[in-house]
Amino acid sequence: MKYLSLAAALLMPFAASATPNPSDWEAVLQEAEGQTVYWNAWGGSTTTNDFIAWVGERVSEDHGVTLEHVKLTDTADAVTRVLSEKQAGEDTDGAIDLIWINGANFAAMKEAGLLFGPFAEDLPNWAYVDTEGKTVQTDFTVPVEAYESPWAMAQVVFMYDTADIAAPFGSMTGILEWSKANPGRFTYPQPPDFLGTTFLKQALVDLVEDPSVLSQPVEDATYEDVTAPLWAFLEELTPTLWREGRAYPQTGPAQLQLIADGEVDMAISFSPGEATAAIANYQLPDTVRTFVLDKGTIGNASFVAIPYNSGSAAGAMVVANFLMSPEAQLRAQDPEVLGYGTVLAMDKLPEADRAAFEALDLGIATLSPAELGKVQDEPHPSWMTRIAEDWAARYGTAQ
């Protein structure tokens, strides 16, 4: 007995410094207690910031994990940070423990071996996740392989002010026709902003005849042909945009202010509940509603990933697991809070949780899951990179 405890004491330091094993959840919980998790997440949306603060309170109560929200203006900042740390040889206690991530940034980090894992599918709450109906195991066509865990579903919707626009539009061409008739009343965030490139992708998906080519990586030979309808569309649209396309809002939420000021009448959003939440916060007039296109709109999941050099990987997994809990998912879906789509499968949930989801009033400007219709797949990330570059060359600098 004596010897055993001595051995344990000798082993302790090694055990503590070893990579936490997500399949031994009890050990993870123990190690997480007292850790501080620096979550690098975009800080431009006040509702998201409030939600993250709430998550911090909850994980602190339940598991003694301190959550610090590092507010980013751009997720790429966090990726850069981890890269520079790797170059500097900081392999054990990097500045970042958890990143809100998806798409190109995830692809880059996974490829460069900058991520901790696989862990996501070992988290206890993974059992509730809707792996069939939602794109939680691929991220922009890149296999996730449990290197990031999902916590919110996003789908493109368009917010429009019914005071100015009588009926929603069914296609990108419809938007173009309206914008031509009402110049200066529409804009989109400036790429490479995430939502700005999403608008370009949405336009591409809606305009190409056969979107299936987009699930394959870009090929130089066909790139021009495939994207030709997009550039033709933009050539026509740009002169009719707000400020004639000479200036753009820098982020998605900046569009809300433009609608509230009456500068534009319509804006793209990647969150079906954003409009309702913004109305509650006086950021949008209560005449705003949302719509999706006839052929459907792009959707994807938001994930969190853990850098390979996080000193608090256990704590980060506790946060990631909590984010997938019915409690957190319900709160995130509440339009008064975030209005994010859930990643959980209703039929996998316990009865009480399912009822709570059903009881949720989604709010005046939020479409029901049925109205949201078909979710279009994200194009392969190489399309986004290429299109964003091309956009910058064509429209990124004043002529």
Next chain:
Amino acid sequence: MSDGLVLENVRITDGGATLIEVDCTVAPGEVLTIMGPSGVGKSTLLSFVTGTLDRVFRATGRVLLDGEDITGRPPHLRQVGILYQDDILFPHMSVGQNLAFGMAPGGNRADRRARIAQALSEIGLKGFEGRDPATLSGGQAARVQLLRVLLSEPKALLLDEAFSRLDTSRRAQIRELVFDMARARDLPVLMVTHDEDDARAAGGPVILLGE
């Protein structure tokens, strides 16, 4: 070795040019007056004696006080007191605190306070301990300054145009007070002035400069 203040072959130069040259002795209780128009380096000479000469000047010679060479000592260890024309009472201290600041250390608090109270009443400023120096008249301030210097128990006293700011009626009165008290303590006094009345009243030897 003689008592008193001795300036031995003192010569102050400014970039090679000689500014002032003095070789003199001030006996205890005696007032030596150095007279001359402004700009001849009278004040510079005094700053050499107090040890606060500006770096732009070069000085040779020695300063002896009661037989000791104090030329190389830092200012606060020289025991040479000085009075300026403007009242340099520390504005953040009361009159009493100013005096206590100057008084040589030693004695308990009550004792020091009693000495200050008595010294103040001797010069006709009884009960002034708590006063803000900024509220004193010119003559009162001059007397407090004198008292502060004397309480620091210097071995010599320097007067840098000390009376030139006072109006004529006060002036003679304060001058008498300073000389009397210096004599009573047997202090050598070195006075620089451009005023002949000051020199006459001092009654001691006079060195004329810049003629």
Next chain:
Amino acid sequence: MLRHVPLLTLVVMLGPVVAGLWGTVLPAFGHLPGAGLTGPSLVAMRDLLDWPGLRQAVGLSVVPGLQATVLSLAIVVLVTAGWSGTRAFGVLQRLLAPILSVPHAAAAFGLAFLIAPSGWISRLFSPWLTGWGRPPDLLVLQDPAGLAMTLGLVAKEVPFLLLMTLAALGQVRQEQRLKTARTLGYDRVTGWLKTVFPAVYRQIRLPVYVVLAYSMSVVDVAMILGPTRPPSLSVQIVKWMGDPDLSLRLTAAAGAMLQLGLVVFALLLWRAGEALVARLGSRWIETGQRHFLDRQMRRAGIGLGTLAAGVVMLAMAGLLVWSFAGFWSFPAVLPDSFGLRSWTRHGPGTITALGETFLVAGLATVIALALVLGCLEAEQRTGRTITTRGLWLLYLPLLVPQTAFLPGLQILLLQAGADVGRLPVVFAHLVFVLPYVFLSLGDPWRAWDQRNAVVAATLGASPGRIFWRVRMPMLLRPILTAFAVGMAVSVGQYLPTLLIGGGRVATLTTEAVALASGGDRRAIGVYGIMQTLAALLPFALAIIVPTLVWRNRRGLHV
């Protein structure tokens, strides 16, 4: 110990600048071993030259920078020439400290709301005068010429230059010069320009250079008010620094070198301009001309001066209203309703950020003040006063663009394995806090009547006793003012906090600029107001504390 303080101060102040420049030069020539890139090569330079936005980005550095400097200087000169000594000037002078302490970012947010087509000014005249039921589609903010950015810079640089000018006026004995000129029959402004300006300009030359270098390389103001297609060079450098594609760091470093080159070029250009103005000026003096548009220049002076001050105050009022606003649509001049919702939502967050802000600012300022007092005391005891060259060294951290050395400093710190976080940020802030504390305290410190020290010494007080018991208490007011200046400088720092803090140090300024990208005016209002209060509070204390402590000491009242 004391003897080494000046050297230590120089190292603390210039070390990071030199190290940062070194850290920039290597990657600019393609050398970044950490990323598997070894130089020297011209890859980075070529990438920079291939960037399609380069020409415009360079223009957006040089043109608004020069514009803002010329305009700020002109306004300061006109208002001082025409109005110094008058009651109107006194009012402006009193507004100076609060306006100066408004952080650049907060002023820029407020200004954006003021001048936007949907902004306050437009609302005031709509629809009754303009007929606008909706905001007009005008490119007022983010305009390609950078006019909004220039305006934002001018509004903040005028108070800075005015403060520097006021300090200079005392030293050049303006009254005597002006009186002489007036008795010779010169009109007020002409007389001032011919007799006072040359001497004043010599005194404020370095601050003018600081304004030029700052305006050319500013990041936060340019992000809020400047154009985006492309942005100015410094903003683009920061974007490249943040890109996950590591090779863009080389481009960023090359851009940083270019930014440095541009500032050096502009400074040389400015010097040439100085020589030209001096020659034209002396020719003008020789003509003996007594008046030249004096009345117009006086009017322009007070008009522009009031405008510059008014814009900042209105901008702050706008932030205040937004922070309490319910729904507020165009063209309503005031919100439909007022409420505390924004404050209850963001208040707790601002308090946390305020704590971090004060911690960083307090540490940086205390260290700066200790070093500066040490320097000044050492200067005093050795009798060696600061030379012109020394003054240049003091201004150097303010002349080297932040975007030229902070990226390199970040790379170096990471390579050295230094932990990111608060302490490196404190030292990065120190680079900028030190010069301002030194400049703020230097003059009052040297103006102190030296005979106090002589008298104290002859009374037997040691140098230490003189320092603590005589000099410090007597200079309490300027010392606290210098402290407040240091705090305000630190509170306003954006780039050093962002780059050196690695995102972990969240001050009111970094939070506010991050929020600005989201455009939520209510949140920005709350953070902007808190940011301004954080900078103002130390100034208020600097006024109140000495007044309380010395309430019975008339000799220390101002």
